[in-house]
Amino acid sequence: MSKRRPRIGGDRLPRIRLLPVLVVLLCCGVISSCALLPYLTDLATSTNSVHLLLGNPSGATSDLNTPNNYLIARPQYALSYNRDKGIPNWASWQLNTSWLGSLPRASFVTDTSLPPTWYQVRPDDYTGSGFDRGHVVPAADRNNRQTDNEAVFLMTNIIPQAADNNRGPWEKLERYCRDLAKQGKELYIISGWVGSGGNGERGKKTAIARGKVAVPAATWKVVVVLNQPGLGLESISNDTRVITVVMPNRQGIKDSDWRSYRQSVDMLEQLTGYDFLSNVPVPIQTLLEAKVDKR
Ligand code: MN
Ligand code: MN
Numbered sequence: 001m002s003k004r005r006p007r008i009g010g011d012r013l014p015r016i017r018l019l020p021v022l023v024v025l026l027c028c029g030v031i032s033s034c035a036l037l038p039y040l041t042d043l044a045t046s047t048n049s050v051h052l053l054l055g056n057p058s059g060a061t062s063d064l065n066t067p068n069n070y071l072i073a074r075p076q077y078a079l080s081y082n083r084d085k086g087i088p089n090w091a092s093w094q095l096n097t098s099w100l101g102s103l104p105r106a107s108f109v110t111d112t113s114l115p116p117t118w119y120q121v122r123p124d125d126y127t128g129s130g131f132d133r134g135h136v137v138p139a140a141d142r143n144n145r146q147t148d149n150e151a152v153f154l155m156t157n158i159i160p161q162a163a164d165n166n167r168g169p170w171e172k173l174e175r176y177c178r179d180l181a182k183q184g185k186e187l188y189i190i191s192g193w194v195g196s197g198g199n200g201e202r203g204k205k206t207a208i209a210r211g212k213v214a215v216p217a218a219t220w221k222v223v224v225v226l227n228q229p230g231l232g233l234e235s236i237s238n239d240t241r242v243i244t245v246v247m248p249n250r251q252g253i254k255d256s257d258w259r260s261y262r263q264s265v266d267m268l269e270q271l272t273g274y275d276f277l278s279n280v281p282v283p284i285q286t287l288l289e290a291k292v293d294k295r
Helices: 009-047 147-151 169-182 265-272 280-292
Strands: 070-074 077-082 087-095 132-135 158-161 185-195 199-200 201-205 216-226 239-249
Touching: 009 185, 087 169, 132 169, 158 199, 169 185, 169 201, 169 216, 185 265, 216 265, 239 265, 265 280
Parallel strands: none
Antiparallel strands: 070 077, 077 087, 087 185, 132 158, 185 216, 199 201, 216 239
């Protein structure tokens, strides 16, 4: 007797077997498109982000092949994330009164929009480390809308900051910037860190969270002050005020004046290897970068 299978349905049989395969393939396609969506969104918004008006200091992109200079562009700010260090390299944001409100502080949250294979820093990674969860884009710079405030509490906007830096001259400069905004100015701020190893409430550390989060040696900031909102790049001249600071990430500086940490952009560019104000015409850029704010 022949063991050949009866040909039920004839040539329709292969098509029936293909159906589950097609369904699985279709589902995989839909799921992977959804997983890619946050990155595609970042890619789409990065080129025209208002927060990158002055430039992109490290040439960050949303290319997953450069995970330590990975651009995250949100409506609230743009930043370069460093996967291996578990902190942003820098963040850049616009500040004017439209961002300022009086909402209560949100809660720190893990940034689950990071690629799923990357380590996602958790709020409790900082617990007991001796370092503050230091906002790069300050909480009080984004407290007019709930979604904006939540965006600055994502752990991708946080670095380990010594309390005396974070709550001392660093915070005083943040307040000073908000005061300028309240006086009607529009600010473009770029802020980050440089070097390895800070001195917190539990002594010197180069990393916390079992090595997942690097502790920087210093924090820096470049603040470009425009006379009113909406003036844009064209309004930047040789007279534009630029405030640059570099502050050590250590205890013992709580009562220091932020003004005592002022430097030139040129010095900070040498220190970090970044190119700041790269969208400003070169003659003006050169002049502004050589100056140290004196006001
Ligand atoms: Mn802070
Ligand atoms: Mn430059």
